[in-house]
Amino acid sequence: MTQVASAPTAETVVDAGAAEYPPLGPDSLTWQVWGTWTGMLQGLWAGSMQNMHPKLGQAVWDHSDFFGERWERLMRSLYPIGGVVYDAVATDGAAGTGHQVRDYHLTIKGTMPDGSRYHALDPDVFYWAHATFWYGNVRLCERFGPWLTEAQKRRLFEESKAWYAQYGVSMRPVPDTYEDFLGYWDHMCRNVLRDHESVRTVLDIGALPPPPFMSFMPAGIWRRFIAPPTARFFVWLTTGFYDEPIREMMNLPWSAADERRFRLLGKAVNLVMHRLTPKRYRRHPRSRDAWDRIDGRVPRDAPLVETPARNLPSEAQRDNPIHYCPVHAARRATIPGRVSEH
Template sequence: MTKDPESLGPDSLTWRHFGDTRMLLVGPRAAVLQNMLPALGQGVLDHSVFFSETFARLKRSAGPILNTVYGGSRSAETGRQVRDYHREIKGTMPDGSRYHALDPETYFWAHATFLETMLYGTETFIRPLSEAEKRRIYEESKTWFRLYGVSDRSMPEDWEAFQAYWKHMLEEVIVPHKTARYGVGYATKGLPAPPKVPAKLWRTVSPPLNSVARFITVGGMHPRMRELLNLPWSAADERRYQRFAAGVRRLNRAWPLLPEAVRYLPQARAAFRRNGRPR
């Protein structure tokens, strides 16, 4: 029997940061980036309920990823389940080439977006990371990726190689795929009315909600994403966003005093109960 790959634990920086609720302030950065890879965007377009049940789809996707990170002895089993969800996601690109969700390059890109979003969220809303910490988190991400049981041939060897990979992907590979454009449509057109909410009530409450959604969504994106997706973002917007981020960082001293249910997502809290808090 093949031995399961190593899992992450409370000694990892990934456990400390990935399930921190402040990561939610980043908005849909990872999901939109994923869908800007042509093969991945096409797979979602062809096979997912993303267009009809956008927020439900995002919720269903996030839970298994968190369970892979925080699953402890069950992480490899959960990771393989996540992988197997994607076995039948395959088809033909508009140019006639074939795609498959389990192609190592495609699967690693999806993983890389979660890693990069955690790094961005930590540095933006919590604290700067040293180069040593970034290298450590990248090494932990390699452990995390191997839990899926997908070939790691596309995984950069070290942090420096990952930085070069990331720069190449943003500058030369990602595109404004239809799926990505749809995923940020509410940032310019407004949030869809929830089911059973009267139209008159929604017209009253939606303007401030739309403003916040736009601010979090567009503000949390890499400038290259905004450029490709044609999302307006002014210098004044950026100044407001940086003031907002600085305000969140100033809460760091008070943050440990808040209930754990406020500070961490349920999967992280369950892992802490089983294994102890991150050190």
């Protein structure tokens, strides 16, 4: 792993090689399959897989208020994460979302338990987070549809390079081919990733309050009747997405019966989301907004859809540069076809 001695600046992390990759557009497979509400079912998988990287997990443990505002951070983070894929083309090049996301990490650094240093923009650390996003896309399609061919998986890998290039960071850790990536992923799962307090805390959602969009629910009813079965279901769901070496490391059993139930669930999700739900309504607001711009429903220079104010951090934390905290943009009520945001 690269040892980072001091905090990089926005100037020092920019990689000239990233300029070789133009942003993805509506003709890409990534635009077609990324950014749907189905991805919420994989939220614990992505968060826990990221935190299994020793340096990333330590950074989250030391710096993030993720554990104090779990729902809010997840809900608001979906907007810039999706925006790295969509914003540049959807706004005719006006957005710099990838660089904004990169710069949230400029000040995140510290010391590992063994005395070595970590920084969130260590190329190996930053690429691992991206790997969970793009490859999570493949895993989600493998399990819940839309089903992908091997050629489509290779195409998504090649497109993931252009996606990653939008951050303007070192391209050094990026594998050359899809087969190389699979080798990288297996190596990480077997030899690098570790169980960590931040991983277990991500998986432990039973003590969380209701999410902000369910704030009307009495806390007692949530804790007694809703939270326990929800927590059990999502741990089971996340275990189904894990590779076998991760299940073994985390001591999470997975039987043949579990696999059968998981496959049935996948078929049901695919039926509901990809056959019965209209394409526009299965998309997250940031993804839907991008397609609305491409289709002419929304002007290209309209304000980007941002997270609802209920998902913002506390007033005391809103100037902290490690938080994604946009000014909540008022939506233009006069724009035809506009859908309310979540």
